[in-house]
Amino acid sequence: MLTRPAKYVLCTVIMNGLQSDCETIVGFCYSGDDLIDTPNDWNGQNASCSNFDKILHEKWKKAEDSGILKYTLSDCEYKVLSGDISDESASYVAQLNPQRGFNRRKREAFDSMNQKFSPNQFNFTKIKNNEILFNLKPGDDTAVGIYKKNNHIDATDHSNDNLVAVNISPIDNCHVLVIPSCSTCQPQRLTTISLLMAMDVVQLSSRPDFRVGFNSLYAWASVNHLHYHAMLFNFKLFIDDLDSSTLLQDHCFIIEKSYMNLGFLFHVPMDALKRIEVAKQVVSITEMFHKREVPYNIEITRSTKSNIDTRIFLWPRKSMKDLTPSPCFDVACVDLGGQIKIKKKTEFTSLTFAKAKKVLMEAGLDRTDFMQLIDEIKNM
Numbered sequence: 001m002l003t004r005p006a007k008y009v010l011c012t013v014i015m016n017g018l019q020s021d022c023e024t025i026v027g028f029c030y031s032g033d034d035l036i037d038t039p040n041d042w043n044g045q046n047a048s049c050s051n052f053d054k055i056l057h058e059k060w061k062k063a064e065d066s067g068i069l070k071y072t073l074s075d076c077e078y079k080v081l082s083g084d085i086s087d088e089s090a091s092y093v094a095q096l097n098p099q100r101g102f103n104r105r106k107r108e109a110f111d112s113m114n115q116k117f118s119p120n121q122f123n124f125t126k127i128k129n130n131e132i133l134f135n136l137k138p139g140d141d142t143a144v145g146i147y148k149k150n151n152h153i154d155a156t157d158h159s160n161d162n163l164v165a166v167n168i169s170p171i172d173n174c175h176v177l178v179i180p181s182c183s184t185c186q187p188q189r190l191t192t193i194s195l196l197m198a199m200d201v202v203q204l205s206s207r208p209d210f211r212v213g214f215n216s217l218y219a220w221a222s223v224n225h226l227h228y229h230a231m232l233f234n235f236k237l238f239i240d241d242l243d244s245s246t247l248l249q250d251h252c253f254i255i256e257k258s259y260m261n262l263g264f265l266f267h268v269p270m271d272a273l274k275r276i277e278v279a280k281q282v283v284s285i286t287e288m289f290h291k292r293e294v295p296y297n298i299e300i301t302r303s304t305k306s307n308i309d310t311r312i313f314l315w316p317r318k319s320m321k322d323l324t325p326s327p328c329f330d331v332a333c334v335d336l337g338g339q340i341k342i343k344k345k346t347e348f349t350s351l352t353f354a355k356a357k358k359v360l361m362e363a364g365l366d367r368t369d370f371m372q373l374i375d376e377i378k379n380m
Contacts, residue, residue: 025132028055028164031139035203037270041304042208042236052204056164059133060174063166068130070169071099078235081340081353093235094340094351097171101343104169108224113217113295113319115224117187123225124179127165133176136162136197143196143275150276153193162197167229171334171341175231178212186226188217190286190298195279195312198228199268202300203310209234212300213333216286218319219295220332229333237338239313241303249377251278252285255313260357261336261364263315268300282312288376294365295319299337313337316373317363328355331363 030052040047063069077096108121117123138144147153163179178201180186180194202212212230215221244253244265253265264285266278282298289296299313315336328347329340340356342348365373 025129026055026059026134027137028052028134029137029139030142030200030204032141032143032272035142035200035270036206037203037302037309038306039208039210039302039304040206048206050204050206052201053206053210055134056174056176056205060166060176063130063133066130068128068166068168070103073097073170073173075099076172077348079348079351080235081351081356091236091238092338092340092353092356093233093237094342094348094356095172095233096342096345096348098343098345100169100171100341105222107222110217110224113219113293114189114290115187115217117185117224119185122223123185124163124165124177124182124223124227125185125225131165131168133164133166136164136178136201138162138197138200141272142200143272143279144193144200146272147193147196147276164230167231171229171231172339173232173234174210175229178228178230180226180228182225188215188221188224188226189290190214190216190283191226192276192279192283194226194228195282196275198300199275199279199310199312201228201230202302203268207232208236208240208302208304211334211337213337214298215332216289216295216297218293218321219297219317220320220330231334233334233339235339237301239299239311239337240301241305241308242311242313243308248374249281249380251281252377254374260361261315261317262367262370263313263336266312266314268310268312278312282314284380285314285377288373288380289316292373292376293319294373297331297333297336299333301337316365316370318365320363323363326359326362328359331360336360 079094081092081094161182163182165177167175167177180197198212209232212228214228245256246254248254251266255263255265266282269275294316297315302310329342
């Protein structure tokens with residue numbers, strides 16, 4: 001079957017129920033054939049640049065040059081933290097980003113991780129038009145398109161507002177927010193169709209350092225409006241090659257042997273129908289977390305090894321409301337994935353693998369609580 005290649009179209013985005021200032025926004029159309037399971041090698045040999053990479057870099061650089069960002073990344077510093085986890089060598093990378101610590105949007109207060117969307121709080125219908133880089137338009141042959149058809153979701157409804165917007169307080173290069181169906185104003189709660197789109201976003205890039213993450217409320221999400229984080233981070237992280245451990249059920253594996261935080265791993269197949277199965281299982285588990293009020297973080301990544309595919313990492317964790325804030329770093333999705341974002345120079349200088357491990361483990365569930373979740377999943 002012939003499918004159209006990824007391409008750009010011009011469309012108009014509706015914000016706050018009103019048409020934007022007659023400004024055209026680039027729409028990024030893609031098909032299932034545009035998805036890439038194995039990215040370029042880290043050494044850059046035979047490297048190709050996908051159409052998604054081109055538009056992301058072009059639009060993000062334009063936003064940066066136009067002064068849309070609150071700060072530049074010129075004063076960021078990095079250092080590799082190496083240590084031993086369960087007899088396996090693993091690398092984490094600490095990143096000093098002093099500007100983000102105090103020069104970012106104020107975090108909203110939430111009464112519950114199940115809080116409904118509130119138009120009175122900050123949400124992404126209120127962002128400026130020039131923060132929108134482009135919007136995603138998945139084809140009918142993608143898992144998103146098939147899921148819409150099978151669930152009788154009108155493909156034309158909200159088709160222009162799967163937004164990719166610049167994060168004006170970026171963690172690192174090309175840091176964007178993926179905001180599925182922005183105008184439907186959904187709370188920060190994982191959904192099947194949005195997770196399918198997040199899988200696609202990872203695989204639209206040909207770069208091995210492009211990853212997508214999700215923070216639930218009480219797991220350091222700062223906005224109660226459905227969104228994912230995506231960015232480049234030009235270091236190989238330990239999760240990139242972390243493969244399956246113990247099979248729990250269907251597509252769900254347990255992460256336990258090679259990692260300090262207990263969690264779950266899901267393999268992302270290229271077949272659209274199987275992708276839907278995986279996304280539905282992940283969401284069924286996170287829905288159980290919501291019922292038990294267990295916050296969670298997600299990171300989606302790929303390996304350059306041909307025998308390790310795209311994977312979703314899902315970490316249930318302690319609520320940030322129950323934790324004493326660490327002066328070192330807040331444990332969110334990227335930190336669990338090995339990208340430790342530090343706010344202060346003194347903390348960055350003194351940070352060791354052992355100290356990072358302590359902060360990460362304090363945020364994780366203890367084994368007793370984790371085993372209770374496993375029992376719940378077995379009975380689902």
